[in-house]
Amino acid sequence: MVGGKSPRQHIWEAIRAVNASPKELTTYAVARKSQQDDQAVRAYFRDMEKAGIVSKVRNVGRLDAEWTLLKDEGVEAPSISRSGKVSKYAGGAENIWRALRILGEFSAAEAAAAASVNGVSISEFGAQVYLSGLAKAGYLTRSGGTPGVKTRFRLIPSRYTGPKHPIYQRDFNQVYDPNLDQVVWRKADQEVAE
Structure with missing residues (x-):
């Protein structure tokens, strides 16, 4: 993998490593091996359980649990x-990130159409949210957006950091760039500076 890894990537790699000894596949063991927050590990296990990727064997205390990996989804x-x-x-x-590199500029509707290939789809709204997040982080410029004129987004060539798409984390109001392995923009930092 080029660049940094997301927290969930670290957790997933720890799950696969710890799974060699099934009785040791616990929330606690994965959190220690992945060096990620216990709450983030519990949340990822919860989401994977709903998806049928893992199954809870039993609770171990109030905050820990033993798990079984049902489907190894790969690296x-x-x-x-x-x-x-x-x-x-x-x-x-x-x-969308790949299309930006190739096309350079488009509206959210054009981005959604360009990104909806090979069984992947994203709505125009989803594309708008992602592109707006990248614009806030300084990866893109915006133009238009007046009545009757759709907002267009253009990649700033010097802000292309690599092949992995920057991740707009709406819950945290920040953008993480796995190519740089760092959070490159936080709304909270912007508010403090103002």
């Missing part, structure tokens, strides 16, 4: 929503 961490559905948003965002 890439499964992208799963809180409801346990395989998220297509990440694939859509990845395709």
